[in-house]
Amino acid sequence: MLVERDMESALLDGALTECASGNGGAVTITGPVGSGKTALLRLVAQRAVDAGFTFLIGKGSRAERDLPMGLMGQVFAGAGLPEDATTEIARLLDSQATTPGTGDGPVAEHPDVRAWRGLTRVLLELADRTPLLIGIDDAHLADTESMQYLLYLLRRIDRARMLIVINESGGLRRSWPMLAAELQSQANSRQLRLNLLSPAGVATALARHPDLGAVSPPAWHRVSGGNPLLLNALIEDHRVGRPGTPEPAAGEAYAQAVLTCLYRGDESMLPVARGLAVLDGPATPRLLDELVRDICAAPTGGLTAITEVGILADGRFRHPRAAAAVLDAMSPDDRADLHERVAKLLYRNGAPALTVARHKLAARRAGAPWSVPLLHEAAEQALAADDTTVALDCLRLAERGRDGITECVRTQAALLRTSWRLDPATAERYTPSLLKAGLAGELPVMAAAMLVNHLMWFGRPAQAAAVLAAAVDAVDPDDPEAAITLYPVESRFAYVYPELAGQLPCDRMIRPPAVALATSTGKLRIQTAGIIDALRHGRITEDAVDDAQAILQQYRIDDHTYDGVLAALEILVAAEHLETAAFWCDSLLTQADERHIPTWSALLSSIRAVISFRQGDMLEAERHASTAMCRVQPGGLGIFIGIPLSVLLLSATRRGQFEKALRLFAVPVPDVMFRTPFGLQYLRARGRFHLARGSYKAAMEDFGTCGELVAKWGGDLPAILPWRTDLAQARLALGLPGEDLVTDQLARLGPANRRTRGITLRVLAAATDPAQRVPILREAVDELQAGGDQTELIEALTELGAAQRALGEHTKARTTHRRAQQVATKHDLSDLVPARPVSHLRAEPAGDSMIEELSDAERRVAALAARGHTNQQIARKLFITVSTVEQHLTRVYRKLRINRRSDLPFSLAGDLRNTA
Numbered sequence: 001m002l003v004e005r006d007m008e009s010a011l012l013d014g015a016l017t018e019c020a021s022g023n024g025g026a027v028t029i030t031g032p033v034g035s036g037k038t039a040l041l042r043l044v045a046q047r048a049v050d051a052g053f054t055f056l057i058g059k060g061s062r063a064e065r066d067l068p069m070g071l072m073g074q075v076f077a078g079a080g081l082p083e084d085a086t087t088e089i090a091r092l093l094d095s096q097a098t099t100p101g102t103g104d105g106p107v108a109e110h111p112d113v114r115a116w117r118g119l120t121r122v123l124l125e126l127a128d129r130t131p132l133l134i135g136i137d138d139a140h141l142a143d144t145e146s147m148q149y150l151l152y153l154l155r156r157i158d159r160a161r162m163l164i165v166i167n168e169s170g171g172l173r174r175s176w177p178m179l180a181a182e183l184q185s186q187a188n189s190r191q192l193r194l195n196l197l198s199p200a201g202v203a204t205a206l207a208r209h210p211d212l213g214a215v216s217p218p219a220w221h222r223v224s225g226g227n228p229l230l231l232n233a234l235i236e237d238h239r240v241g242r243p244g245t246p247e248p249a250a251g252e253a254y255a256q257a258v259l260t261c262l263y264r265g266d267e268s269m270l271p272v273a274r275g276l277a278v279l280d281g282p283a284t285p286r287l288l289d290e291l292v293r294d295i296c297a298a299p300t301g302g303l304t305a306i307t308e309v310g311i312l313a314d315g316r317f318r319h320p321r322a323a324a325a326v327l328d329a330m331s332p333d334d335r336a337d338l339h340e341r342v343a344k345l346l347y348r349n350g351a352p353a354l355t356v357a358r359h360k361l362a363a364r365r366a367g368a369p370w371s372v373p374l375l376h377e378a379a380e381q382a383l384a385a386d387d388t389t390v391a392l393d394c395l396r397l398a399e400r401g402r403d404g405i406t407e408c409v410r411t412q413a414a415l416l417r418t419s420w421r422l423d424p425a426t427a428e429r430y431t432p433s434l435l436k437a438g439l440a441g442e443l444p445v446m447a448a449a450m451l452v453n454h455l456m457w458f459g460r461p462a463q464a465a466a467v468l469a470a471a472v473d474a475v476d477p478d479d480p481e482a483a484i485t486l487y488p489v490e491s492r493f494a495y496v497y498p499e500l501a502g503q504l505p506c507d508r509m510i511r512p513p514a515v516a517l518a519t520s521t522g523k524l525r526i527q528t529a530g531i532i533d534a535l536r537h538g539r540i541t542e543d544a545v546d547d548a549q550a551i552l553q554q555y556r557i558d559d560h561t562y563d564g565v566l567a568a569l570e571i572l573v574a575a576e577h578l579e580t581a582a583f584w585c586d587s588l589l590t591q592a593d594e595r596h597i598p599t600w601s602a603l604l605s606s607i608r609a610v611i612s613f614r615q616g617d618m619l620e621a622e623r624h625a626s627t628a629m630c631r632v633q634p635g636g637l638g639i640f641i642g643i644p645l646s647v648l649l650l651s652a653t654r655r656g657q658f659e660k661a662l663r664l665f666a667v668p669v670p671d672v673m674f675r676t677p678f679g680l681q682y683l684r685a686r687g688r689f690h691l692a693r694g695s696y697k698a699a700m701e702d703f704g705t706c707g708e709l710v711a712k713w714g715g716d717l718p719a720i721l722p723w724r725t726d727l728a729q730a731r732l733a734l735g736l737p738g739e740d741l742v743t744d745q746l747a748r749l750g751p752a753n754r755r756t757r758g759i760t761l762r763v764l765a766a767a768t769d770p771a772q773r774v775p776i777l778r779e780a781v782d783e784l785q786a787g788g789d790q791t792e793l794i795e796a797l798t799e800l801g802a803a804q805r806a807l808g809e810h811t812k813a814r815t816t817h818r819r820a821q822q823v824a825t826k827h828d829l830s831d832l833v834p835a836r837p838v839s840h841l842r843a844e845p846a847g848d849s850m851i852e853e854l855s856d857a858e859r860r861v862a863a864l865a866a867r868g869h870t871n872q873q874i875a876r877k878l879f880i881t882v883s884t885v886e887q888h889l890t891r892v893y894r895k896l897r898i899n900r901r902s903d904l905p906f907s908l909a910g911d912l913r914n915t916a
Contacts, residue, residue, distance in 0.1 A: 008192050012044040015163055015190060016051060020131045024157035025188030026164040028180075032309040033261040034229025035194040037167040041135050044165060048133040054081075054126060055133045060141030062267075069093055071146035075134060076119070082129075085122050092118040116152050123153070124160050131161040138264055139168040139176065147176050154179075158188055169265050169305075196226035196310055209235060216246040223248050223319050225310020233257035255325035261309045262326070268302030271295050273311070276303075277326040278338045278359070282315030290345050291338075339363035353377035354385075357394050366401025372411070375401075379414060383421075383559065386595035391418050409437045413447035416454060417559060421597045424457060425636035431455075438467035441474030445482045449489045453563070456496050457638040459672035464493060465503040484522040488563060491529040495536040496639070496676050498713035521560070527551055528564035531571045538715040540575045540750065548572055552584045557591055562600060569607050573614070574720050575752050578788050582611045602631040606643040614755060616791030616827070618651045625651075634667055641669055642678030649685035653692050654791070656877040661689050680706050680721055687726055694856040696733045703727035718745050719756045725763040732767050739767045755787025762796050765803070773803040790827045794820050798833060798867065851905070853895045861888040862896075866904040 008029075015027050029037045045055050058074035076089045092115045126132055139147070154164065166183075168176075183189040197205065202224065203217035212235065224230040237251035262270045271292045276283060283291070288299045296302055306312045317323040327335060343359035347370060357378030360371060375398035382391035395415045399408075412430045419427035431454065437443050438451050448471035455464035468489060475482035494501035527547040534544040548568035555561045565588060572581035585608045592600035609624035625644035634641050645667060652661040665686070673679040687702030706723040710716045718724065724745040728738030742764045749757050761780035765773040777800040784793040797820035805813035817833075824833045854862060864874045871885045878885075889901070898904065 008040055008194070009043065011190060011192060012040070012165070013047065015165075016044065016048055016053070016131075016133075018188075019133070019161055019163040020051065020053075022159060022161055023188060024127070024160040024162040025190070026154055026157075026166065026183055026186065027190045027192065028166045028168060028183055029192045029194060030168050031192075031194030032196060032227065032305075033169050033265045034227040034257065034309060035196060036228050037169075037194055038137055039228075040192075040194070041137055041165055041167055045133060045135055048131070048163075051131070053131045053133045055135065056081075057135040057137065058142075058146070060136070060138035060143075062141055069143070069145050069149065071136065071139075071142040072119075072149055073146075075136075081126070085126055088122055089119065092122075113152075116149055119149070120153055120156055123162065124156070127157075127160045127162040132163070134162070134164045136164065136166045139166045139179075140266065141264070142176075147179055151179050151182055154182055154186060154189075158186075196308075197221070197224075197228060197231070198226060202226055202231060205231060206235075211243075212238060213243065214246055215248075219246065220248050222313075223250060223254075225313065225318055227261070227310035229257050229261065230254060230310055250319045250321035254319070255321055255328070258311055258322045258325045259329055261311060262306070265309060266302060266305045268296045268298045269305050269309070272299055272302035273306055273326050274330060274334075274338060275299075275342075276306075276312070276315070276317065277323040278335070278342050278362075280323070287345060287349065291341060336363045336365065340365055344368070347374065352381065354381040354390075358390075361390075361393050361397060364397070366397045372398045372401050372407060376410070376414060379418065383418065386597065388418060388421050388597065392422075409434065409443065409447070413443065413450065417450050420454065421559075421599055423632060423636050424454070424599060424638065425633065427454065428458065435463060435467070439463075439470055441470040443467075443471065445471060445475055445479075445485045449485050452489050452493065456493060457640065459639050459670045461493070461497040461500045461672070461675075462503070464497075465500060468493065468504065480522070484519075484525045488525045488529040488532065491532040491536070492563065492567075495532045495715075498536065498677075498715065499675060520554075524551065524555060524561060524564050528567050531564075531567045535567070535570060535574060535717075536715050538717045540571065540717070540719075540752075544571050545575050545577065549580070557588055557600060562603075566603060566607065569604075573607065573610055574717055576614075576719055576755050576787060577752070578611055578615055578755070582608070582615070585611060598631040599636075602628045602637065602644075603640065605631060606640065606647075609644055609647040613647050613650060614789060616789040616793065616829070618655060618791065619828075621647050622651050639670055639673040639676050639678055641667075642673050642676070642682045645669065646678075646681040646685040649682070650688055653685070653689045656692070657879070658689070658693060659879060665689075677715075677720075680709060684721060684723065684726060687730075691726070691730055691733070694733075694859050696730045699730040700727060700734075703730060716748065718748050718760075719753045722756055722759065725760050728763050728767065732763075737767075739764070742767060754783045755789045755792070758783030758785075758787055758789070758796065759792055762792070762799065765799065770803065770806055774800065774807065774809075777803055790823060791829060791832065794824050794827075794829055794832045797823065802867070850896050854892060858888050858892050858895075861885055862892045862904060865889060865892075865901050 012027060015025060018025065029040055031037055041057075045057070049055050056075045058071045060071055073093060076093065081089070095115050123132065123134075136142070136150070150164070150166075157164070166179075183191070199218060199221045202221040205228070206212060206215050206217055206220060220231065220234060224234055233253040233256065234248040234250060236253040238245075238249045241249035241251050262273050272288065275288060275291045279287075279291075285300055288303065292299050292302075303312070303315070311318060311322055330338070339359040339362040343356050343363060346356045346359065353374050357375055360366060360375065366372060366375065375394040379391040379394040379398075382388070382394060392415070395411060395418060399411050399415065412433050416427045416430040416434060419430065431451070434443065434447070434451050435455075438448055443451065448467060452464045452468045452471075455461070455467065468486070471486060475486075490504060493504065527550065531544050531548055531551075534540060548571040551561075551564050551568040555565065557565050569581055569585055569588075572578075572584070585604055589601065589604045589608060592604055605624045605628035609621045609628065612618075612624055613621035625647040628644040629637070629641070634645075637644075645664060649661055649664050652658070652664060669679075669682065674683065683702050683706055687699045687706070690696070690699035690702065703723050703726040706721060707727065710721060710723065722745060724741040728741040731738040731741070742760055745760050746757065746764070749760070758780045761776050761783060765776040765780065768776060777796060780796045781793065781800055784796050797816055801813045801816035801820065804810075804816060820833045821830070824830045851859075860878060861874055864877065869877070871882050871889075874880075874885045875882045892904075893900075896903075896905070
């Protein structure tokens, strides 16, 4: 026994003594299930046997309630009875079982009193020989006939050496009130009440188990409720699960102990416990009564009984494992039925849709007419709480219960929208049915707008344009809500697919009325459309930038605002407000990650990668771009894969990681991507790779294609796509003129484009006579310093130092070199700066014919050597051995007819400029 019951033991010992002296009687032990009643009965039985008593025992059971004399049959079947007594008892019990009752009532109400007299005579004769102890365990579960016989027997044992000990679980409703009344009227009757352990009692009990280590008695009392059975089970679980920790570990033993309490307790306890477990929270008396009244006579009493046992506190399970045990013990069908019953009750009582839907999901039934609308409402609530998985579950269940084409389309649209959050590729399965409805103009405006965006995402512009046109034709021209919904979609389509913009029915497109600006939603969408139009036409105005910042300040990202938020970030990047863009993008990324929405994270990570690259932070750019392609698999990114993939390609090329770049080129991209601005970014990245590898003609083709498409589509933004300087570099590498391209780009730049201006000036310096390079490079350094691109700044400083040294300005060159080293050290870019200043570079390049004799590999090695890199640095950057570097340099010296590294021509130093 877990706890010593000194007072109770003494009382039972006294009862045994009186019984042995010929003063028979009864003792009733009441208390919650698990309080130690059975253990106390076993204790008194052991002491009785030691004192020479004959011990007979029976245990009440629901399974034997319908059997005649089920409990007493157990008692009389006990070992230790003489043979003659056994034979007589068997005869009497058999006659009791076969004797029909008299009157109209059942046999249990009209017992055979002659059989009872015979049984009593046998017991009294047995008590004359030796004292007799009869133990009745779980009397509240006993059959009626046996309890009536006990009542008969109790009235006839006052002078016999017979003691009856009855265990019964206490509660508000006594199982056998007549028996209890009889016992209270008997002078030889005693009653014991076993209560649950107090916190001090739990602490005392735990102190008897030093192997548990340092424990927290309050926590153990909180979980067990002071129930000795539950406490013992927790000790057993703790030894297996979490030895050495102060908190109890509720496991299998605890779960079984909870079920034991419920099955052995009052009949009302189990249905009430099941109801509470399914509800997963406290219930009002009215709700509980409605839930279980068909199967439970006294729900409130059951609630009180479970609380008294220590399983509940304040209407809740003390530990989740208790509720789980109750649910696990139910059959799947029973659980589903109870969840369905709970759902109906909650719906009828006006509970929140999401609360009701959780029970519908558990029941997996959507047949009721009110189910589908409720599941849609619950899905919206789940999305608002960023519980996308639950929203999907609700919509999938609604899909099973949908009725009619309209309801089907509505559900499919909601599934598309919700699935897109997690993975756009999985949302594709809902497109066919929606496309049919969209082309027929049968989609609601919001669903049509969403479908158009989805079709654009996956490179289906013709279908997107057709759905958009059908939506415009289907709506009321005077509907302002339709106008502000479709307006930014039209702008986004024209921006993403500029050459197909003519397919849009511009003459029929609805323009939002001025009153739309009065609403928050209307203003957001009109501002979004304006920003996208600015990007499309290449007009980055201060008004557009102001609108972008207003959007980022006012709106939290969600399904309705993410398009405007992304457009605002794009305009800030195009305007080269990189620090501001980084701040907002980081904030939005935190939101998306905390809310577990992978698609938002992928889009924002792609933009953040672009920002980091333009800030010259290659490692961060690669990290964000890789994150974007991990959040959503490349196939799910559609045409937008061009953004992170371009950043990875540019970064790998710039760092000389050509093998990595080749692996990135193997990533499949949709052909239609090259009809979008994202395809131009990819095309430019490929051109930069060709340029770095010395494939100048291939680079010129890619850069020239970029220029042709930009001219055809409009929206020429050098800050986003500096194709002119790219093409100029390729031309200069081949000895062709490129100054006109550079000056044209300079003329197109605004005052805010300081980063792009600095890059352009670097290229201009390379195309200028060596004697005139220093002032141009100084201006480039100033612009890049203000523009925030640390990588470009370091390379500009390196080139300025080389130009100063070429002019004999050695002191200035050393100062410039130190500055480059300081910037590189601060931003962890030391590999971009030569270990020593570039010195004694030839002011005039070697003849073009001699340089043309160099292979691509020799040219790359020579270029790095001309910039002052050591053989080890060159080997590391080009992923070759130092020996290979030395062999290449030997052949370069021979072909250029020079003797040492310092004689390398200055023009070679620009061959590996991977300006981006």
